[in-house]
Amino acid sequence: MSHMHTGSSVDITYDLAAYAHLDAWQAQPLRFLDRYFTTRYYCAPSSSSSDSATQKRKLDQISPDPSDHSESSVPLPPAWQYVRMAPNKLCVIGLASVHPLLDPSCQATVGRVARVEFVQQVADAQVRGKKKRGAQRLAPDTPVCLVHTDKGLVFTIRASVHGQLVEWNARLALTPELLYTHPEQAFFAIIKPGTLDNAKIFDRCHEQTDAL
Amino acid sequence: MDSLANIESVKGIAHPLYEAGVCALCILRSAVVPIGPAYLESPATIYRALGITQSNSQGPCPACLSILSTELFDQAVAMYKGEEFDCTTVCVNVEMPKSIYVRQKSLQIFNKRTPTEMKDTIKYIIGKRLAESCCVAIDSESEMHIDIAFKHPESAKDHQFLIDREGTTIKTRSFRKKGVDRTEGDSTSAIVADLVQCDESTVQQQFGVPPPAIQEAAEIESVVYRRKPLFVGGRYLKLERNISQTPFVVEGKRVTELSVSEVIGDPIKDLIRCDSYNMVGSGREDADVRMLGDGRPFYIECTNPRRTNITQEQISQIEKHLTETGSAVQCRRLQIIRPEDTKIIKEGEEHKTKHYCALVWFATLLDSETLDEINRLGSGAIELNQATPIRVLHRRAPLVRKRKLLRLDLVHLEGHFYRVRIESEAGTYIKEFVHGDLGRTVPSLSSLAGDITADIIELDVENVSLDFPPAITK
Numbered sequence: 001m002s003h004m005h006t007g008s009s010v011d012i013t014y015d016l017a018a019y020a021h022l023d024a025w026q027a028q029p030l031r032f033l034d035r036y037f038t039t040r041y042y043c044a045p046s047s048s049s050s051d052s053a054t055q056k057r058k059l060d061q062i063s064p065d066p067s068d069h070s071e072s073s074v075p076l077p078p079a080w081q082y083v084r085m086a087p088n089k090l091c092v093i094g095l096a097s098v099h100p101l102l103d104p105s106c107q108a109t110v111g112r113v114a115r116v117e118f119v120q121q122v123a124d125a126q127v128r129g130k131k132k133r134g135a136q137r138l139a140p141d142t143p144v145c146l147v148h149t150d151k152g153l154v155f156t157i158r159a160s161v162h163g164q165l166v167e168w169n170a171r172l173a174l175t176p177e178l179l180y181t182h183p184e185q186a187f188f189a190i191i192k193p194g195t196l197d198n199a200k201i202f203d204r205c206h207e208q209t210d211a212l
Numbered sequence: 213m214d215s216l217a218n219i220e221s222v223k224g225i226a227h228p229l230y231e232a233g234v235c236a237l238c239i240l241r242s243a244v245v246p247i248g249p250a251y252l253e254s255p256a257t258i259y260r261a262l263g264i265t266q267s268n269s270q271g272p273c274p275a276c277l278s279i280l281s282t283e284l285f286d287q288a289v290a291m292y293k294g295e296e297f298d299c300t301t302v303c304v305n306v307e308m309p310k311s312i313y314v315r316q317k318s319l320q321i322f323n324k325r326t327p328t329e330m331k332d333t334i335k336y337i338i339g340k341r342l343a344e345s346c347c348v349a350i351d352s353e354s355e356m357h358i359d360i361a362f363k364h365p366e367s368a369k370d371h372q373f374l375i376d377r378e379g380t381t382i383k384t385r386s387f388r389k390k391g392v393d394r395t396e397g398d399s400t401s402a403i404v405a406d407l408v409q410c411d412e413s414t415v416q417q418q419f420g421v422p423p424p425a426i427q428e429a430a431e432i433e434s435v436v437y438r439r440k441p442l443f444v445g446g447r448y449l450k451l452e453r454n455i456s457q458t459p460f461v462v463e464g465k466r467v468t469e470l471s472v473s474e475v476i477g478d479p480i481k482d483l484i485r486c487d488s489y490n491m492v493g494s495g496r497e498d499a500d501v502r503m504l505g506d507g508r509p510f511y512i513e514c515t516n517p518r519r520t521n522i523t524q525e526q527i528s529q530i531e532k533h534l535t536e537t538g539s540a541v542q543c544r545r546l547q548i549i550r551p552e553d554t555k556i557i558k559e560g561e562e563h564k565t566k567h568y569c570a571l572v573w574f575a576t577l578l579d580s581e582t583l584d585e586i587n588r589l590g591s592g593a594i595e596l597n598q599a600t601p602i603r604v605l606h607r608r609a610p611l612v613r614k615r616k617l618l619r620l621d622l623v624h625l626e627g628h629f630y631r632v633r634i635e636s637e638a639g640t641y642i643k644e645f646v647h648g649d650l651g652r653t654v655p656s657l658s659s660l661a662g663d664i665t666a667d668i669i670e671l672d673v674e675n676v677s678l679d680f681p682p683a684i685t686k
Contacts, residue, residue: 012504012674013629014631022628025573027663036602086603087603088603090605102321130608166605167605187650207620
């Protein structure tokens with residue numbers, strides 16, 4: 001014990017100098033989330049892998065249309081989705097700031113979000129109780145949601161981790177603009193991983209968006 | 213020698229029994245000598261009265277497995293005396309090896325009469341010994357229970373012939389559980405019931421009449437004490453952060469160095485000398501949150517206390533010591549409470565409001581209109597919808613909880629720091645109200661400020677409004 005406590009009705013005072021390091025938050029307010037989450041970025045399967053035709057078609061939809069003669073083409077960073085893991089291992093998934101939808105320079109080609117459509121199984125599931133009964137089981141590449149833009153493009157949002165879907169963000173489905181107005185509230189889902197091992201949870205993730 | 217006045221009736225069977233190795237007390241039992249002072253006499257006295265000259269080679273008694281021996285009684289009494297329980301009455305329960313029942317049957321066949329019950333004899337003798345040694349009286353209604361169990365591995369299979377015999381009433385099942393072979397169905401009651409049915413010739417041929425000799429005497433397997441728990445109530449204060457309410461261990465390591473239950477419970481345990489204690493608080497706060505003001509009500513349940521006659525001064529001494537040494541965990545109103553008072557603590561958790569004070573950081577400074585508007589809203593009730601916070605969602609059901617903030621008061625301190633004081637309904641998650649939990653608590657302080665990012669830096673509980681236990685009048 002470094003100092004005595006009288007225990008009487010103390011008038012609460014704060015030593016604000018101890019929090020001077022929080023000045024860094026002023027520049028990037030969402031840095032405060034780093035207190036609560038460990039952030040990683042999910043790598044979607046590449047178009048060169050021998051995946052299903054549907055997958056390839058969807059991926060083609062977001063790569064530049066060969067017939068489109070606009071001067072800027074959509075860049076393809078490898079990791080477009082963030083995975084924010086809380087200390088209790090629950091993972092919040094959402095669009096990383098480098099995602100074409102959130103990149104102002106891509107707006108001409110990509111357009112703005114028109115509709116957020118959660119996959120049928122997700123929307124129908126009823127998760128109940130402490131043991132999360134009725135939760136859908138997910139693999140990292142399992143599609144969770146489709147984001148439609150006003151230019152007719154469709155982005156597939158995937159689970160990113162193995163686990164159970166505990167919650168999907170109905171507010172985002174109702175108000176797709178949250179992606180622009182309140183990015184931290186525009187997460188897609190909260191997933192309870194099947195393991196407590198960080199290496200296994202982040203098996204398909206990287207520390208930076210521009211990794212690889 | 214008055215107690216052995218009727219010894220004449222015993223002499224007839226005494227010698228054959230003695231030859232069979234049966235001990236003095238079992239000879240008395242065989243003659244159906246009623247429970248009384250006769251059983252308190254020493255073996256030597258009894259043998260003399262019976263006219264038996266003792267030879268040296270007397271092995272353990274095959275009738276009682278030498279349970280009715282001075283050694284075991286002395287041992288049991290000494291064990292109880294050593295604990296120094298402060299009660300005046302005691303209720304003794306005895307559990308005997310299964311073979312005893314078979315041997316009593318054998319004895320009965322030999323003597324052609326039912327011997328005095330073993331359990332009654334044991335309880336009588338131990339009762340008298342406890343009375344003279346520890347000043348306690350035997351009372352079957354007593355709140356102090358002593359369960360004495362005797363064991364005798366050597367005779368564990370004595371009853372096997374009953375299971376094997378034609379026409380047995382014992383149904384056993386053998387199975388394998390967790391890699392170990394087990395047999396069930398041969399309980400004491402099943403054996404006793406079957407002995408009633410079994411005919412004497414079977415016992416004679418398959419077991420032996422009188423009961424066959426044994427090599428080893430029985431031993432005490434366990435002495436278990438059961439007593440009504442003692443409840444100590446009070447209010448605890450947590451004046452520093454990173455102290456959990458109960459010991460917090462993750463993967464074998466302590467997460468917090470101290471816990472409220474240990475700081476208050478350990479001295480109580482030392483004072484009343486109980487086996488273990490369990491702390492129950494009227495709600496709890498996170499380890500990084502302080503508990504100030506008049507503290508949070510709690511009670512500690514102490515299992516099997518040795519001392520129950522504790523004075524208020526002695527209890528208050530624990531409270532005084534913690535306060536005087538400036539401990540990070542202190543208590544108030546510490547006192548013994550009645551068992552029925554404990555439910556007040558749990559009821560208060562759900563119904564009573566709490567007062568909080570928090571240090572909050574905002575990304576941009578609030579203009580005066582916004583600040584005034586928040587305080588105006590805060591002068592009345594604010595209804596919240598809180599989805600289960602992400603930080604507890606792994607172990608709680610996903611639900612949306614409606615909670616009320618009864619009062620809210622926000623002031624600017626300096627720079628980006630503000631102080632908020634809140635009075636809220638029980639079960640409100642204050643941290644999530646401040647930052648909004650990714651939009652899952654609506655409204656939040658962040659949303660009320662016009663969607664300015666907010667975070668909670670420090671949180672203190674200033675008051676828990678349940679008035680229990682009563683203040684101590686000096």
